Amino acid sequence: MKKFPPGVHLVLTLAWFLVALHMIFLYAPEEKTMGEVQRIFYIHVPSAWTALTGFIIIFFASVVYLWKRSRFADELAHATSEVGFVFCTGVLITGPLWAKPVWGIWWTWDARLTLTFLLWLLYVAYLMLRGYLINPGRAANLCAVVGVIGFVDVIIDYMAIRWWKTQHPQPVILGGPGSGIDPRMLATLLVTWGAFLCLFLYLLRQRLALAQARREVSEMRRTLALASMEN
Amino acid sequence: MLNQVNPYLALAYSFLWLLFMIYAWSLSRRQAKLRKEIEELKAKVMSASKPSPDLTGSGAQGPSSQA
Numbered sequence: 273m274k275k276f277p278p279g280v281h282l283v284l285t286l287a288w289f290l291v292a293l294h295m296i297f298l299y300a301p302e303e304k305t306m307g308e309v310q311r312i313f314y315i316h317v318p319s320a321w322t323a324l325t326g327f328i329i330i331f332f333a334s335v336v337y338l339w340k341r342s343r344f345a346d347e348l349a350h351a352t353s354e355v356g357f358v359f360c361t362g363v364l365i366t367g368p369l370w371a372k373p374v375w376g377i378w379w380t381w382d383a384r385l386t387l388t389f390l391l392w393l394l395y396v397a398y399l400m401l402r403g404y405l406i407n408p409g410r411a412a413n414l415c416a417v418v419g420v421i422g423f424v425d426v427i428i429d430y431m432a433i434r435w436w437k438t439q440h441p442q443p444v445i446l447g448g449p450g451s452g453i454d455p456r457m458l459a460t461l462l463v464t465w466g467a468f469l470c471l472f473l474y475l476l477r478q479r480l481a482l483a484q485a486r487r488e489v490s491e492m493r494r495t496l497a498l499a500s501m502e503n
Numbered sequence: 504m505l506n507q508v509n510p511y512l513a514l515a516y517s518f519l520w521l522l523f524m525i526y527a528w529s530l531s532r533r534q535a536k537l538r539k540e541i542e543e544l545k546a547k548v549m550s551a552s553k554p555s556p557d558l559t560g561s562g563a564q565g566p567s568s569q570a
Contacts, residue, residue: 307509308508308509308512309509309511309512311512312511312512312515312516315515315516315519316515319519355526358522358523358526361522362519362522362523365515365518365519365522366515366518366519369511369514369515369518370511370515372511373509373511471523475527475530478527478530478534479530481534482530482533482534482537485534485537485538485541486537489537489540489541489544492541492544492545492547492548495548496544496547496548496551499548499551500551
């Protein structure tokens with residue numbers, strides 16, 4: 273990671289976003305029925321995929337923590353929960369803003385929307401547990417359990433539009449026969465998702481650096497306390 | 504030009520970038536606060552680890568030489 277400094281990562285992310293924005297507004301064709309508002313798709317779907325990816329990382333990090341008691345795995349899960357929460361909030365903001373002009377309603381309690389809202393609540397629960405439990409070991413254990421159990425929601429959320437007929441559109445990628453989108457739309461979507469992942473990783477690195485700095489502070493405080501006891 | 508932009512599209516993009524910027528700003532603010540705290544603690548640790556003058560060899564010899 274030292275070979276890839278945060279400054280370079282940030283510049284790469286911004287450059288990637290510029291390419292993505294160019295593709296969204298100038299390269300991708302306009303959708304015939306929805307018109308211009310369909311371009312919300314290019315930020316809504318990558319936000320959702322990134323939020324799901326975030327919880328997948330939390331799941332694996334939680335399993336590793338429960339198995340090996342690895343401090344890094346716990347810190348990774350905690351950092352990912354915060355960054356994933358931001359992306360999941362993005363899904364819940366862009367979704368209704370797309371639904372209103374297309375469906376005529378801001379929200380409906382169909383399977384996909386409800387499960388995505390549940391995913392957001394899981395992120396909130398995870399962060400609240402971290403914030404309110406005083407004992408860090410207990411917080412890490414309970415959060416790891418939330419990370420493992422919450423993963424069930426990720427699977428059902430992903431499969432919801434494949435298993436049930438929902439108000440939410442059926443999958444356009446990996447959706448089986450009859451699904452699919454214009455190749456230019458697909459290229460734009462994938463490039464934008466790449467930019468979102470790059471931003472996600474950048475924010476995750478920064479959040480991990482914050483955790484490291486916090487650890488440093490608590491170690492220094494302990495050293496000071498020991499030194500004052502000796503004196 | 505702005506009148507032609509779909510308001511929902513403009514709102515969706517604006518809110519999302521705003522969300523990312525607020526989070527990035529909050530991260531950098533917390534990092535800066537911790538960096539400052541680390542510097543302060545480092546200075547305290549350095550001063551605490553310095554041996555006190557009356558426990559040094561010269562200080563210890565002082566009273567005996569006077570005696």
